[in-house]
Amino acid sequence: MWTTTWRDETWSHLSDPWDVLIIGGGITGAGILREAVRLGLRALLVEQRDFAWGTSSRSSKLVHGGLRYLAQGHIGLTRASVRERKRLLAEGPGLIDPLGFLLATYKGDRPGRWTYKAGLSIYDLLALQWSHHYYSPQDFELLAPHLDRRGLKGGFRYGDAQTDDARLVLRVIREAVAAGGVALNYVAAEELLREGGRVAGARLVDRLQGRSAEVRAQVVINATGAWADRLRAQVGAPARIRPLRGSHLIFPAWRLPVAQALSFLHPQDRRPVFIFPWEGIALVGTTDLDHHAPLDDEPAIAPAEVSYLMAAVDSQFPSLSLGLDDIIATFAGVRPVIGTGRADPSKESRDHVVWEEEGLLTVTGGKLTTFRLIALDALRAARRHLPGMPRPSRRLPVLDRVDGPLPAAGLDEAQRRRLLGRYGAEAPALVAAAAPGELEAIAGTQTLWAELRWAARAEGVGHLDDLLLRRVRLGLLLEEGGRAILPQVRAVVQRELGWSDARWEEEEAAYLDLWRRAYYLPAGESIPDWHAAALAEAPRR
Known part of the structure; x- marks a missing residue:
């Protein structure tokens, strides 16, 4: 438990020698901290904002293999993802839960039924399971009430999973801390330190209290995601990250009632989009666009993205007559993708990379689902700088086993x-x-x-x-x-x-302002009309 004095107590030990300094407190940094502690390393993690402040609290909440990655030929990434999904489902019930996915097929769709069947068969075989099934139009309508029936040829159901991404980060960090690791939020690595021509630590600044400290470690790992190029620039490395924004809409479940996830092709560009139930609401996503705003600003959905996602919803559920007033909230996350210059952002690989540049070890890219494998790859790369470090193993559980019941009257x-x-x-x-x-x-x-x-x-x-x-x-x-x-x-x-009362009032005002700017809709008059795109889909069907 982090008590009221934990920051001061931790700060007083920053001058201690460390084996590993991990910069970045998203799921990648959390995973590295957890695995480093398991290997007996003295490990410190620092995050410049809050834990999971960036991409790791703004993902699509899916723990999945990524059917579209399979379609793009990324078989290795898909295989690793579906097998990690299986482990997470077994080890984290209540945090990672099964999610049925419906895949609707309509007259004229490309790809069509047989292409989907082939892809889902490979998807299941990679996961060593057989979860998919094809339904007739009549049966599919029972699984997805309110779905547009015009041109519906049927559809598939297959199995994936979902999570609370921010809680996953917190659980991994807390389990690492319980095992001897150290983690601090609101601590920025302002400057890398060098010794003997290589990176050997960082100057840290506490953004809550204004103090600074120099920390030295045998290995410094840059796990800052979309911010990775900032630290890399300090060692003269060229920029390689292409930040991509994925935005989402949130509706109350009673206005957009879906019992399981629904995936379909967007009427404008035939990209896969989805709608699924999460935490008692309906989540709609996602976009995939270059993000040009400053990374330190809270990312927010753009007017054109609202229109794009509303067109998707309207094309599948025209009878619900959903409008902007039905939206509870929005959120946008920035994905750290390795740029290769492709014109279509969705064609960029989602695989992760590990680079070592003048002693700075950078790990970035990848998927939420495979965070443990990413962490193990980073530590394998660090091993040559850590004499005596055991070889990282995939056999250990991702999450700690939780034994025994939870006694509490009134809890179901x-x-x-x-x-x-x-x-x-x-x-x-x-x-x-x-x-x-x-x-x-x-x-x-x-x-x-x-x-x-x-x-x-x-x-x-x-x-x-x-x-x-x-x-x-x-x-x-x-x-x-x-x-x-x-x-x-x-x-x-x-x-x-x-x-104090004054502090609470200040925090409340700042929170409400932030929510309006980054977690709700942009001004209504700035949002393009989406009805034309949705209506254009009707004749095609």
Whole structure:
């Protein structure tokens, strides 16, 4: 548990010798920290913002092999992904859960039924399973009510998985810390340090308290994702990252009722898009565009992306007459993709790379699903600088085993499973910390009030958006980012955080402003009309 004094206590030990300094607190850095600690290394992770602030809290929430990557010929990436998915499902129930995917086929679609069948057969064989099945139009309509029936020829159902990406990062980091690792958020690596012509550490700055320290390590790993070129520039390396933005819309489940995921081709460009249930809402995504805004700014959906995704929804569910007023929230994430100059961003490879440049080890690219394999590749590259380091192994579990039941009156089995998945070995302490009435769910969500108290007390919250957008996801699940319940949230967490009334009011104002700018819609008049694209699909069918 990170207590109120954990930052000061940790800072006092930064001058200690370290085997590995990991810069970046997303899923890649978290995975490297976890595996480094398992190997007996003295490992420190620092993140310039909050843990999972970047791509790792703004993904599409899918733990999957990536059927479209298979279509692009990335068989090795797909095989690794589906096998890691299987492990994560087995080791993290309640955090990584099965998700049925429906793939609709319409008259005139290219690719068509037999191409999809061949692809899904290979997909399942790579996963050593057989999950897909074809349904007639009549049966497919039962699986996806409200779906546009015009030209529907049927469709497939296959198995994948979903997660809460930010909670996955937190669980991996917390398990690494419990095993002896060290992690600090809001600590930036401002300058790399050199000794003997190679990178040997970094000058760190605490962005919450303004202090600085020099840290030295045998290996410095750059796991900053889309920001990787910044550190690489300090060793004279050329820029190679192509930041791509993926944006999403969130609807209430009652307005866009889907019991499982639905994948289909967009009417404009025939790209695969999806709609699926997540945390009691319906999530629509995603786009794939070059991101030109400054990386330190909160990424936000662009007006044209809203129109693009609304056209997709309208083409599949015209009878629901969905409009902008139905959207609860939006979010956008920036993917770190290795640029090769392809005109179509979607054609760029999603595989990861490991580069060593003057002692700086950079690992970037890749997928959420394969974070452990990425971590192991990074540590294999680091091994020649760490005499005596054991060989990394794929045989160890990704997540720690959680033994025993979760005793708590009033929790049903689904809530117990959810808490154990998201909080692992710390779930019993969370339940024990709950005040009367806090084991009840917040209206309209699956989140318990007790989760807010625990996050404020034990999970390194620096700002209110850390709490409401990453420790729990209320900012994505509730209208206006949960504005209506902020007085109740304050009553639960203010004392735990040690914030004065003035600090709370400042944080609340900053959070609501951030939510309006980056997690809601741009001005309505700036959003292009999408109905023409959706209507153009009807005659084709």
